[in-house]
Amino acid sequence: MNQLTTRRQALRKIAGAGAAGAATLAAPHVASAQGQPTTWKIQTSWPGGAGLQVFKDWCAGIEEKTGGELAFQPFGANDVVGDFQLYDAVKNGVLDAVNPFTIYAQGIIPAATFLTSYPLALRNPHEWDVFFYALGGLEIARELYAAQNMMFVGPVHHGPNIIHSKVPIRSVDDFRGRKMRLPGGMVAEVFTEIGAETTVLPGSEIFPALEKGTIDVADYVGPAVNYALGFSQVTKYISMGPPGFMSLYQPVDLMDITVGMDAWNALSPAMKQFVEMETHVYSDMHHAAIQKADQEAWAKFEADGTEITRLSQDDVELMTEVAVPIWFNYANRDKDSARLFKIQLDYMMSGSLGYVTPEQVEGLELNL
Numbered sequence: 537m538n539q540l541t542t543r544r545q546a547l548r549k550i551a552g553a554g555a556a557g558a559a560t561l562a563a564p565h566v567a568s569a570q571g572q573p574t575t576w577k578i579q580t581s582w583p584g585g586a587g588l589q590v591f592k593d594w595c596a597g598i599e600e601k602t603g604g605e606l607a608f609q610p611f612g613a614n615d616v617v618g619d620f621q622l623y624d625a626v627k628n629g630v631l632d633a634v635n636p637f638t639i640y641a642q643g644i645i646p647a648a649t650f651l652t653s654y655p656l657a658l659r660n661p662h663e664w665d666v667f668f669y670a671l672g673g674l675e676i677a678r679e680l681y682a683a684q685n686m687m688f689v690g691p692v693h694h695g696p697n698i699i700h701s702k703v704p705i706r707s708v709d710d711f712r713g714r715k716m717r718l719p720g721g722m723v724a725e726v727f728t729e730i731g732a733e734t735t736v737l738p739g740s741e742i743f744p745a746l747e748k749g750t751i752d753v754a755d756y757v758g759p760a761v762n763y764a765l766g767f768s769q770v771t772k773y774i775s776m777g778p779p780g781f782m783s784l785y786q787p788v789d790l791m792d793i794t795v796g797m798d799a800w801n802a803l804s805p806a807m808k809q810f811v812e813m814e815t816h817v818y819s820d821m822h823h824a825a826i827q828k829a830d831q832e833a834w835a836k837f838e839a840d841g842t843e844i845t846r847l848s849q850d851d852v853e854l855m856t857e858v859a860v861p862i863w864f865n866y867a868n869r870d871k872d873s874a875r876l877f878k879i880q881l882d883y884m885m886s887g888s889l890g891y892v893t894p895e896q897v898e899g900l901e902l903n904l
Contacts (some may be wrong), residue, residue: 539552540731545766545892547776548593548704551597551645554810555790557697560767562653566579567766571601572605573604573605573606573694574605574606574607574802574803575606575608575609576606576609576610576632576633576795576799577606577609577630577631577632578608578609578610578611578615578631578632578633578634578635578747579610579611579615579616579617579622579631579634579635580597580610580611580612580634580635580636580791581613581622581635581636581637581640581791582612582613582635583612583613583614584612584620584766585760585761585825585829585830586614586760586761586825586826586829587694587761587822587825588613589825589826590821590822590826590862591610591612591747591818592610592800594608594612594812594814594817594818594821594822595608595819596608596610598814601764601808601810602807603778605608605670605807605812606807606811608633611631613846616630617630617631619636619640620640621638622634622640623636623641623643623644623684623686623794624637626794626795626796627684627685627686627796627852628867629796629798631675631796632676632795632796632799633794633795633796633799634793634794635692635791635792635793635794635795635821636791636792636794637652637694637790638651638652638691638790638791638792639652639719639721639790639792639814639828641794642680642721644684644806644875645681645872646869646870646872647676647680647870647872647876648680648867649721649722649840649866649873650867650873650876650877650880651691651790651792651876652722652789653675653721653786653787653788653789654722654786654789654863654866655667655723655726655784655785655786655855655859656726656784656785656855656856656859656860656891657787657859657863657880657882657884657891658787658788658883658884658889659781659788659891660787660788661693661773661823663788663883663889664691664693664790664835665691666786666883667879667880667883668690668691669694669763671879671883672677672682674688674690674877675877676872676875676876680816680872681794682797684798684854685797685798686794686795686796686797687794687795687796687797687800688792688794689792689793689794689795689811689812689815690792690793690819690861691790691792691819692790692791692792692793692815692818692819692822692823693788693790693791693792693819693820693823694757694758694759694786694788694789694790694823694826695758695789695823695826695827695830696758696778696782696783696786696788696789697756697757697758697784697785697786697789698753698755698756698758698759698762698774698775698776698782699753699754699755699774699775699776699783700746700753700754700755700756700767700771700773700774700775700790701752701753701754701760701772701773701775702746702749702752702753702770702771702772702773703752703753703772703773704772704773704775704843704845705753705773705775705845705847706845706846706847707731707847707848707851708847708854708855709730709731709850711727711730711731711732711753712730712732713732714752714753715732715733715735715750715751715752715753716732716733716734716735716751716752716754716755717734717735717736717737717745717753717754717755717756718732718734718740718752718755718785719736719737719755719786720736722862722866723755723785723786724736724856724861725862726785726858726859726862727785729858729862730854730855730858732753733903734898735751737754739756739765742756742765742767742788743765743766743767743770744755744769745769747769747770747772753775754767754771755785756788757785758789758826758829758833759774759828759829759830759833759834759837760826760829760832760833763833763836763837768837768840768841768842769840771842772841772842773795773825773842773843773844773845774837774842774843774844774845775845775846775847776844776846776847776849777846777847777852778846778847778848778849779846781852784847784851784852785855791822792801793815793818795809795811829865829901833864846867856892856896857896859893859895860897860900861900863877863881864877864897864900864901864902867902868902868903871903871904874902874903874904875904877902878902878904881902883899885897
């Protein structure tokens with residue numbers, strides 16, 4: 537049999553299979569060596585709303601895309617373990633994979649502070665993609681997670697966090713003396729420096745604290761989630777940065793897909809590649825769905841009489857001056873933090889971005 541005949545026969549087989557298998561051609565079908573399906577238990581940090589729905593929709597499509605070789609069984613926040621127990625659950629095999637807010641990892645990996653958004657730093661999702669997929673961030677993240685017996689598959693974009701307030705915030709000075717809920721860490725230090733009285737509260741306690749007047753100002757995630765939580769009932773204002781810079785302090789809130797190393801190593805090389813590709817797909821779907829829900833929420837806030845106030849470009853520059861030394865302080869806490877931050881700092885100071893000037897880092901050193 538000559539080569540041409542063999543090729544024609546192969547093409548006929550592919551054509552015949554195409555009609556029956558068109559539904560699975562959107563993604564590769566990778567047959568397992570044993571022919572046994574694998575089901576991963578995977579928990580997200582989303583308790584509800586658009587975030588949880590898009591997560592479940594994505595998980596529901598995995599089995600069909602893999603021809604039954606791999607399936608994701610999705611769980612919402614706290615369904616199996618608490619949010620702060622996600623990584624232990626993955627390491628112990630209680631869960632196979634998780635979709636957490638990446639900032640939670642800093643409890644076991646201090647350098648994870650620089651694997652997610654921080655004040656006045658990288659300001660758009662595509663900049664974080666450049667960091668992870670072109671400048672070496674993904675390789676370092678995987679190295680750090682591997683030391684914890686986990687696989688960092690890739691980042692998942694969410695959106696900016698915003699600030700709700702009982703009083704108008706029209707400049708950095710208006711934060712002075714205000715009792716303000718923040719997630720702690722670097723974000724809290726920046727606001728403490730500009731005079732806010734910061735406190736750390738879980739998301740479930742923000743509404744009652746605002747209602748009782750225990751706090752005047754609170755950050756949380758985006759408009760859609762915050763509206764669903766009733767924030768328009770207990771605040772009158774939303775404070776944001778200048779147009780195009782929605783959140784100065786957490787402009788690109790990041791989640792990720794992390795898998796236990798045993799579960800990851802049980803996959804074939806082709807299936808590993810598939811999961812990596814699907815993480816890109818999920819990130820795009822997730823980000824777009826959240827933004828769509830946010831657009832709908834803005835109209836609801838407006839109908840409730842909520843006023844949007846914006847900081848100025850002068851405020852951006854002032855807060856950058858405050859943030860830069862704090863960046864260096866956190867980066868110098870360990871060598872891994874320093875090398876991650878160095879990549880981001882070089883990018884921020886480059887001609888591509890120009891967020892940071894040589895004058896702003898003068899006298900500051902990194903312990904690489």
